[in-house]
Amino acid sequence: MTEANTNRGVLFDVKQCIGCGSCTVACKLWNDLGYEKPDVAGNAHGFDVELTDKNWTIVTYNREKDANGKDVLRFLKNQCMHCKEPACISVCFAHALYIDENGAVVCDPAKCAGCRYCMIACPYSVPKYEWDKVFPSIQKCQMCDSKIAAGEATSCSAVCPTGALTFGDRDELLALAKKKIAADPSYVNHVYGETEGGGTRWLYISDVPFEKLGLPINVPNTPINDYLHGYLKYTPVVFLGGGALFAALSIYTKRRAKVAGHGEGDE
Amino acid sequence: MKKQTEKQQKKREPKKLSRRQFLGAVAATTAIAGLAGCDMGENTGGSGWLPKQYRSAANWPIQLKGRVPVDPENPSIVRRDDACILCGQCIEVCQNVQNIHGYYELPVKNEFMCVNCGQCALWCPTASIYERSHIDRVREAILNPDMTVIVQTAPATRVSIGEEFGLDMGTWMEGQQVAALRRLGFDVVLDTNFAADLTIMEEGTELVKRVTSGSAVLPQFTSCCPGWVKFLEFFYPELIPNLSTAKSPMQMFGSMLKTYYAKKQNIDPKKIYSVAVMPCISKKMEASRPEFKTVAEYYNDDSMKDIDAVLSVREFAIMLKEAGIDLPSLPEEDYDSIMGEASGAGLIFGSTGGVMEAALRSAYYLMTGTNLPEDKLDIKAVRGLQGIKEATVNVPGVGDVKVAVCAGLSNARALCEMVKAGKVDYHFIEVMACPGGCISGGGQPRTTVPPSDDMRQKRLESIYAKDAIYKLRMSHQNPEILQAYKEFLGEPGSHLAEDLLHTYYISRAEDVTPKKFN
Amino acid sequence: MKDTTAQAKNKISFKITPARGILLVLGLLSICLIVYRLINGLGVTTNLNDQWPWGLWIFIDLAAIALAGCGFSIAVITHVFHIKKFKPLTRRALLLSFLLYIVALLILFIEIGRWDNFYTPIYSFAFTSPLYEVFMCIVLYFLMQAIELLDISIERFNPPARSKISKIMPVVVIIACLLPFGHQASLGAMYLGMPQKLSAIWSSAFLPWSFLINSFFAGLAVVVLEYHFFSKHYRQPKDNAMMTGLTRVIAVIMLGYFVLKIIDLAARGAFGLVFDGSLEGNMFLLEMVIGVIIPIIFGLSSLVKKTSGQIFMATFVVIGLLLSRFNVIFVGMIKTLGNSYVPSWIEIAVIPGLFALAIFIYLFAVENLPIFQAANREYDAFAGREKHAGYEVVSK
Ligand code: SF4
Numbered sequence A: 001m002t003e004a005n006t007n008r009g010v011l012f013d014v015k016q017c018i019g020c021g022s023c024t025v026a027c028k029l030w031n032d033l034g035y036e037k038p039d040v041a042g043n044a045h046g047f048d049v050e051l052t053d054k055n056w057t058i059v060t061y062n063r064e065k066d067a068n069g070k071d072v073l074r075f076l077k078n079q080c081m082h083c084k085e086p087a088c089i090s091v092c093f094a095h096a097l098y099i100d101e102n103g104a105v106v107c108d109p110a111k112c113a114g115c116r117y118c119m120i121a122c123p124y125s126v127p128k129y130e131w132d133k134v135f136p137s138i139q140k141c142q143m144c145d146s147k148i149a150a151g152e153a154t155s156c157s158a159v160c161p162t163g164a165l166t167f168g169d170r171d172e173l174l175a176l177a178k179k180k181i182a183a184d185p186s187y188v189n190h191v192y193g194e195t196e197g198g199g200t201r202w203l204y205i206s207d208v209p210f211e212k213l214g215l216p217i218n219v220p221n222t223p224i225n226d227y228l229h230g231y232l233k234y235t236p237v238v239f240l241g242g243g244a245l246f247a248a249l250s251i252y253t254k255r256r257a258k259v260a261g262h263g264e265g266d267e
Numbered sequence B: 001m002k003k004q005t006e007k008q009q010k011k012r013e014p015k016k017l018s019r020r021q022f023l024g025a026v027a028a029t030t031a032i033a034g035l036a037g038c039d040m041g042e043n044t045g046g047s048g049w050l051p052k053q054y055r056s057a058a059n060w061p062i063q064l065k066g067r068v069p070v071d072p073e074n075p076s077i078v079r080r081d082d083a084c085i086l087c088g089q090c091i092e093v094c095q096n097v098q099n100i101h102g103y104y105e106l107p108v109k110n111e112f113m114c115v116n117c118g119q120c121a122l123w124c125p126t127a128s129i130y131e132r133s134h135i136d137r138v139r140e141a142i143l144n145p146d147m148t149v150i151v152q153t154a155p156a157t158r159v160s161i162g163e164e165f166g167l168d169m170g171t172w173m174e175g176q177q178v179a180a181l182r183r184l185g186f187d188v189v190l191d192t193n194f195a196a197d198l199t200i201m202e203e204g205t206e207l208v209k210r211v212t213s214g215s216a217v218l219p220q221f222t223s224c225c226p227g228w229v230k231f232l233e234f235f236y237p238e239l240i241p242n243l244s245t246a247k248s249p250m251q252m253f254g255s256m257l258k259t260y261y262a263k264k265q266n267i268d269p270k271k272i273y274s275v276a277v278m279p280c281i282s283k284k285m286e287a288s289r290p291e292f293k294t295v296a297e298y299y300n301d302d303s304m305k306d307i308d309a310v311l312s313v314r315e316f317a318i319m320l321k322e323a324g325i326d327l328p329s330l331p332e333e334d335y336d337s338i339m340g341e342a343s344g345a346g347l348i349f350g351s352t353g354g355v356m357e358a359a360l361r362s363a364y365y366l367m368t369g370t371n372l373p374e375d376k377l378d379i380k381a382v383r384g385l386q387g388i389k390e391a392t393v394n395v396p397g398v399g400d401v402k403v404a405v406c407a408g409l410s411n412a413r414a415l416c417e418m419v420k421a422g423k424v425d426y427h428f429i430e431v432m433a434c435p436g437g438c439i440s441g442g443g444q445p446r447t448t449v450p451p452s453d454d455m456r457q458k459r460l461e462s463i464y465a466k467d468a469i470y471k472l473r474m475s476h477q478n479p480e481i482l483q484a485y486k487e488f489l490g491e492p493g494s495h496l497a498e499d500l501l502h503t504y505y506i507s508r509a510e511d512v513t514p515k516k517f518n
Numbered sequence C: 001m002k003d004t005t006a007q008a009k010n011k012i013s014f015k016i017t018p019a020r021g022i023l024l025v026l027g028l029l030s031i032c033l034i035v036y037r038l039i040n041g042l043g044v045t046t047n048l049n050d051q052w053p054w055g056l057w058i059f060i061d062l063a064a065i066a067l068a069g070c071g072f073s074i075a076v077i078t079h080v081f082h083i084k085k086f087k088p089l090t091r092r093a094l095l096l097s098f099l100l101y102i103v104a105l106l107i108l109f110i111e112i113g114r115w116d117n118f119y120t121p122i123y124s125f126a127f128t129s130p131l132y133e134v135f136m137c138i139v140l141y142f143l144m145q146a147i148e149l150l151d152i153s154i155e156r157f158n159p160p161a162r163s164k165i166s167k168i169m170p171v172v173v174i175i176a177c178l179l180p181f182g183h184q185a186s187l188g189a190m191y192l193g194m195p196q197k198l199s200a201i202w203s204s205a206f207l208p209w210s211f212l213i214n215s216f217f218a219g220l221a222v223v224v225l226e227y228h229f230f231s232k233h234y235r236q237p238k239d240n241a242m243m244t245g246l247t248r249v250i251a252v253i254m255l256g257y258f259v260l261k262i263i264d265l266a267a268r269g270a271f272g273l274v275f276d277g278s279l280e281g282n283m284f285l286l287e288m289v290i291g292v293i294i295p296i297i298f299g300l301s302s303l304v305k306k307t308s309g310q311i312f313m314a315t316f317v318v319i320g321l322l323l324s325r326f327n328v329i330f331v332g333m334i335k336t337l338g339n340s341y342v343p344s345w346i347e348i349a350v351i352p353g354l355f356a357l358a359i360f361i362y363l364f365a366v367e368n369l370p371i372f373q374a375a376n377r378e379y380d381a382f383a384g385r386e387k388h389a390g391y392e393v394v395s396k
C-alpha cells in the first residue's frame, strides 16, 4: 500500500473536457450503480440526467460565450467536491458522514438516520437519497475511496481520454492549476475550490465564468461549520450559565416573593 | 457480522489486502445495518468492475482510454450509456482510423466533433453506440394510406443484408431485397444505382470540363460520401473548390424522385414519402443538411424534403425480423421502373475505388466519344483494400489522366496534405470515409467486430463479380439515364441539372481548431 | 382541596362521546398511515425528492415544537420568575406541550428515512450539528416533562409516595426550563448551515434567537387559546384578568422581538429585499403584519381585556408563528430549490389524526389527573407549598 496521503484531489480543466461522459460510466461501473431506463429513443443517459442516488457524477453541457464573445460548447462534470471542511459532515447529527483516512468524504449507512440535513446543507446539493428504498441511505461520490486507498486514481480520472481530469496531491494540483492559468490568459483567473467553503478537494479551472457552467459562486469562503459554530459555541454558555442564572433567579424571586408578603405577590 | 465480512471479501476478491483491511473495519458498522435487515447499498469507495487498463497504480499513461463524445442531437448516432464498458474501441477507430478525435485542439469550439461516419457504431463491441432510428417514421408513412412510400436501395446493401439472416459474408441478395421491401409495404422499390449512374454523368462531365479547360481547380475530389465531405469542411476548407459539386447519388435520387419521377408517374410529389436504405448512417446527417432543400425550392414549399427517412441496413433487418419476413426464402424480384435500372458502374459505387472506376469508364467516353475497350473496363489498380491506390489511364487526345483512390479518413488526411503541399498532380481523387468504402459503412450489419478485412473483401468480391456479368457496364449506356436526360434534364451540366443535381459546401473552419502535426 | 368522586376512589373514568370517537378514529387512521409509511419508505408515501428533501413534515415538526414552547415559557415565568398569577396555567401548559412533543417526535420518526436508526444520533456526539443539539434537547426535555407528569400522576394516585420524587423536582424543573432554550434556538440554527441557499431575508446569525423568542411568545399564545377553549369546554370559571395579563406579557415580548428583527434586517442591509415586491419579501411582510404588528397593537390596547380580543390576538400570533416557519422552510428556499414539491395526500392525511390523538389524550388526562385544579400544589416542595384555590373538573 502506498503511503497514506490524505491530501488527494482532482483537477478538472473545463477547457480539456470534450463531454464524452466516460467519467460518468466509469463511476457507474466501479460503484455498481444502475442506470435509469432509457427512453424510447434509447437516449435517456448522456446529458439527460441529474445527480441522483444512482448518478454520483454527471456531465452537463452549456453553450456559452467565451472571452471573445464566441459561442462555445463547454462541459462540466459534477460530483461531490470533497470539501476540506464539509457542510454535510458538520450538520450530520448521526456522525454518519466522515472524512476517511484517504481524505474522502464518505457516508456510513449504518449510522445514518436519514434526516437528509446533509442534502439540504451541502452548498452544491450533492448528497442524494434512495427514495424508493424502505431503508434508504445517502448516496454520493465517495472519491473512489477503495481505489485511491490502493494507490490508484479515481475511476473517473483514470478513464478520461483527454486529461481533463487529473488526479493527484491537492497542493500539487493547485500549483498546476495556477501554472496553467498563468500560462494561458484565456482562463478565468480563479481556481474554483481553492477557497470555496473553506476549500474543496476537487478543483476547477475554466475559460468561461464558473457560474455560467452552473457552479454556485455564492458559496462563502468560510466553511459552513463556522456559521454553525457561531451559534453552537453559545450552547455551553446557555446551559451552564443559564442553569446557574435560572437557579439563582428562581431562588431569589421566590425569596423576594416570600418577603414581600406570604407568597401572593406577583413579582 | 461474519457473514457480512465474508460477503464483502468475496466481492472484492481481486483487490489488494489494504482495501480489504480498510473495508473490514467498515464491515463492523455495516453489520448493524445488516442486523436491522436492511439493504446495505454500496461498499464505501466502490467495488465494481473496470477494464483492467484503468486499474494501474496512480496516473500511469495507457493507450486505450475512454470513449468518443456523442452529441445528444447527433442526427446519425445515439449511445446508451448502460451498455458502454469503456473498452476504448470507439475512440480507437475515431482517432486512428478516422483521424477525428485527437486531431483537433482543445477546448472544443461550438461542436461535438463528429463526421457521422458511424464507424464507432461498427466497432463498439456492445452496440452501445448505434444509429438514430428512423424506423418509426417509416412505419408511420407506410401505414398512412395517403402516402406513396418509395424506397431506394444503395449499391452496397444487397451484398450485406444476407448476413443479418445468417448467410455467408457478401451473399448477393438483390432480388430478395426487392421482394422483402415490397412485403414490408413499400409502394415502389427503386435503385440508388440509377442515381449513381446519374452521378457519374454529372461528375464525369465536371471532370472532363476541369481536365480539358486547363484553368480549373484540380484535382477533383468525389463528393458522394457525406462523412468525407464533412471531414473536408472541418479540416481542409481550403480544398472545397476541389470538391465535385455533384450531389451524392442518394440526394440526386431524392431530387429526381419528387420532380422527374412524380411527373412521369403522375403522383402528387407532396404525397411521396422518400426512404433510402443505406449502408451508411452519415446519410442521416446528409439528408438533414440544410442545403438539401431542392424539392422545397422547386415547388416553393418548405415542408418538402428531398429525403424523408434513411434506414441503415441494420434497421432494415430489424423491420424485416419484426415483420417475420425471412429474407433468404423470398423469391428474387425486379426493381420497379423507372429509376430502377442501373449499370455495373452504378453498382460498384458500393466499394472503394468503384466511383473512380465508374467515372473513368464514362469520362473516357465523354472525352473521346468511344467506349473503353471491353478488356480495359476492369481498372484493377483502383480495386482492393489498400489505403491509397493510384492509377493512370491514357486517354487518346487528352493524355494521361492520373487518379487516386483512398478509403478511411486517415488516408484521406494523408492525401489532402499531399495535395495541399502540391506534392501530387492527380486529376481525380475518390475518397470514401469508411475503410473499404460503403460495403463496410457505419450502417452495415455488425458481422465482425471490429470490422475485418476478410468481411470487407467478401462483400467487395460479390460486387465486382456481379459487375463483371452485367450487360451494361457503363453509366452512359443506362437507357433510363438517357431517357431522363432526354425527357427532363436536357444534358449533363444543364441549368436544370445544376439546380437539381449539384450542391455547394460550407466551410466549418469556425467550428474547429485543427491540431498541427509536424 | 376538592376532588371528584372518581378521583377520590382512585378510579379512572373517561366517557367516550361521539366527538371523542371521531378523534379516536382519526388517530387510528394516522397510525395506519404511519405504519404504511414505515413499511413502504419515503418514496412511495411522500412527494419529497432530491431537490426538496425536507417538506411538510419538517414544517409540522418545527411548528409543533415551536408551539410546544408553551410548556417552557409558562414554566420560566412561574418557576424562574415566580410570577404567581400565572401559576394556575403551569400544568395545563406542561400537558399541552408534552402532547405536542409527542406529535412532533412521531412525525420526526416517520420523517427520518431510517427509522430503524433513530437511536444512532444519541451516541454520535456530533457537536457540530445543530440538529444534534435539537435532537438531544428534545429527547431530554421530553424525559423531563415525563417526570413532571409522573409527579402529577403520583400525586393523583399515590400521594404518600410523592415525597420520594419531590426532592429531584426542582432540578428537573430547572433543566426543563433550560433545554428548550437549546433546541428552540437550534431549530433556527439548522438554517445557518445554508447561507447561500436561504433567502437573505431570513438567513442571519439572528435566526436562532428569532426562533427562540417567537416560540416563547407563541407558546404563551397557545396557552391563551388552550385556556379559553378548554375552560369553556369544561365550564370552568375563567380568570380574565390573568389572561389579559398574559396577553400583555406576549405583546411586550413581541415588541422586543419586532425591534430585534428590524435591527437584524437593517444591520445586514436586507431591507431592500423585504420591499422589492418579490414572493419572499411579500411573505415576510405578511409574517410581520399578521404575526407581529397586529397582535402587538391588540395586546397593548384595551381590546385584550375581552375574551374575544384575547382569542383574536392569540390566533394571530399562532398564525404568525406558522408563517415564520413556513417562510424559512419553503418560501426562503424556493429560489434555490425550485418548485418541484407539493405534499402527497399521505403526508397531509397523517397530520390531523395525530393532533386528534393529542386532544384525545389531553381530555383523558385532564379528567383523570389534577391538571386544572392542582395548580396550587404543584412542586410544592420547591415552591414552598403555597396554597391556592384549585379548580374542579366537571365532566360534560
Ligand atoms: S460537496 Fe457537499 S457532499 Fe461533498 S463534501 Fe462538500 S458538503 Fe459534503
Ligand code: SF4
Binding pocket: A088, A091, A092, A093, A094, A095, A096, A097, A107, A111, A112, A113, A114, A115, A116, A117, A118, A119, A138
Ligand atoms: S441523512 Fe444521514 S448522513 Fe445525512 S445528515 Fe442525516 S444522518 Fe447524516
Ligand code: SF4
Binding pocket: A023, A026, A027, A028, A030, A031, A056, A057, A079, A140, A141, A142, A143, A144, A145, A154, A155, A156, A157
Ligand atoms: S471519484 Fe469515483 S465515485 Fe466520485 S465521481 Fe469519480 S468515479 Fe464516481
Ligand code: SF4
Binding pocket: A016, A017, A018, A019, A020, A021, A022, A023, A024, A059, A075, A077, A159, A160, A161, A162, A163, A164, A165, B066
Ligand atoms: S471523461 Fe474527461 S473528457 Fe470525457 S466527459 Fe469526463 S471529464 Fe470530460
Ligand code: SF4
Binding pocket: B066, B067, B068, B079, B083, B084, B085, B086, B087, B088, B089, B090, B091, B120, B123, B124, B125, B126, B127, B128, B129
Ligand atoms: S466502443 Fe462502445 S463500449 Fe467501447 S468505449 Fe466506445 S461506446 Fe463504450
